[in-house]
Amino acid sequence: MKTRTASAPKRKSLTRGIVITAMWIVTYFAARFVLDKGFPAPQGVKIATALLPILPTALFLWAVVSAIRGLDELHRKVHLEAVVIAFPLSILMLVTLGFLQLAVELPAENFSFRHVWAFMPAIYFGCLVFTWRRYQ
Amino acid sequence: VKNSLRLLRAERDWTQADLATHLGVSRQTVNAVETEKYEPSLSLAFKIAKLFGKSIEEIFEADAIENEKTA
Numbered sequence: 001m002k003t004r005t006a007s008a009p010k011r012k013s014l015t016r017g018i019v020i021t022a023m024w025i026v027t028y029f030a031a032r033f034v035l036d037k038g039f040p041a042p043q044g045v046k047i048a049t050a051l052l053p054i055l056p057t058a059l060f061l062w063a064v065v066s067a068i069r070g071l072d073e074l075h076r077k078v079h080l081e082a083v084v085i086a087f088p089l090s091i092l093m094l095v096t097l098g099f100l101q102l103a104v105e106l107p108a109e110n111f112s113f114r115h116v117w118a119f120m121p122a123i124y125f126g127c128l129v130f131t132w133r134r135y136q
Numbered sequence: 137v138k139n140s141l142r143l144l145r146a147e148r149d150w151t152q153a154d155l156a157t158h159l160g161v162s163r164q165t166v167n168a169v170e171t172e173k174y175e176p177s178l179s180l181a182f183k184i185a186k187l188f189g190k191s192i193e194e195i196f197e198a199d200a201i202e203n204e205k206t207a
Contacts, residue, residue: 073177074165135168 013067020063024056074135081134082127089127090120138197142170144188159183 031052041049068079097106097113106112145155145166152166159166159180168174169184176184185192 072161072165073180074168074174075162077174135164135173 009070013063013070016063017060017067020056020059024053024060027056028053078128078131078135081131082124085130086120086124086127089123090116093119093123137175138172138199139169139195140197141166141184141195144190144195145170158187 031049034049035046068076071079094113094116097111097116100106101113108114141155145152150158152170153163156163156166160183161180165174165176169176169180181192181196185195188195
């Protein structure tokens, strides 16, 4: 009798995730480098460069949705609960930094409401750990 | 909701992973159902009942308070 659920799809999903994340990192930093250096180029090329990370981002979203669809009901519930907590927390962070921006000038390069997106995965995974604890 | 899943699994000498494989869910889900931290969906409850050849009511039992409410 099999004592373990098949791990091949998990491994495939993980590999896909790593490849897409690597693609995103490469295209994001390449686009940032090219645009920040201000190389002379037609506006169309600049726009295309700026939108370059969109493709791996869309692939990443597709991979996440595919992975969620492959989960069982408890895992889906846990992820849903994590999103339900993480989403308002992200909005709270955005609103807090937005209001702070009215009073003090937050440096756009370091820490401002523009960077909330970077904290969203951390907030989400924090909420995931929190919600998992309820079912363990 | 109380259940006798652990007992039924032990009767067959299955591990949680074995039961999870039979039900097509993760071991964590089986554990959460057994420890009554998670109430399975109706479809999973039917799967469990079918697997053990029992009715849902024979495996799952509403808590005492719930029984009083419905009485």
